[in-house]
Amino acid sequence: MNKRILAVIVALAVIVIAAVSIVAVQNSNDSADSTASVGGSAASESSSEPDAPEGSETEASTDDSAAIANDGGGDYVDYSPSVIADADGRVILFFHATWCPQCVSADGDITASGVPSGITIVKVDYDTNQDLRAEYGVTQQTTFVEVDSSGTKVQDNFVAYADPSLNAVLTALN
Structure with a gap:
């Protein structure tokens, strides 16, 4: 009977190890797919899309902020101290x-959607900009805050945690 118990334990261990390996491989593939769909890893974000033709709207702007996307006529830029005042x-x-x-x-x-014309979305690193988080009362990542050209908050913050889509953000902030 001890041999049966030992055989069952070994079989279960093999099944568990196989299941964990499969899940790890799937998560790795999903992560790679998601990274590829947003234009590369966060560490290698570029200021323009690699396949964009010269002269396209997605090329980096000449100011001190890096353009991330400009597909819908608006701007999607990385945060810099002057980007709020410079935005239209x-x-x-x-x-x-x-x-x-x-x-x-x-x-x-x-x-993917592109920012609508007349809107600039400024991507602020949650971890390195604690002063901005405190200034705007941000306590959770995925928070969107509308500000005027002087940086004053225009309305209540919107946390897009449950529905992290551009449509949800624009609907909530309108």
Whole structure:
């Protein structure tokens, strides 16, 4: 009987190890797919899309902020101290963390959908901009804050954690 118990334990161990390996491989593939769909890893984000033809709207701007996307006529840029004052139209700060799945999803949706004309979405690193988080009362990543050209908050923050899509953000902030 001890041999049967030992055989069952070994069989279960093999099944568990196989299941964990399969899940790890799937997560690795999903992560690679998601990274590829948003234009590469966060560490290698570029200021223009690699396949964009010369002279296209997606090329990097000449100011000190790096353009991320400009497919819909608006702008999607990385945060810099001057970007809020330099932006035209509505300005929405997106508090983003590279380790946050909802942030990555929202980032991918913004990039894929394109920002509507007259709107600038400013991607603010959640981890390195604690002063901005405190200034705007941001306590959670995936928070969107609309500000005016002087940086004053225009309305209540919107946390897009449950629905990390550009449509949800624009609907909530309208």
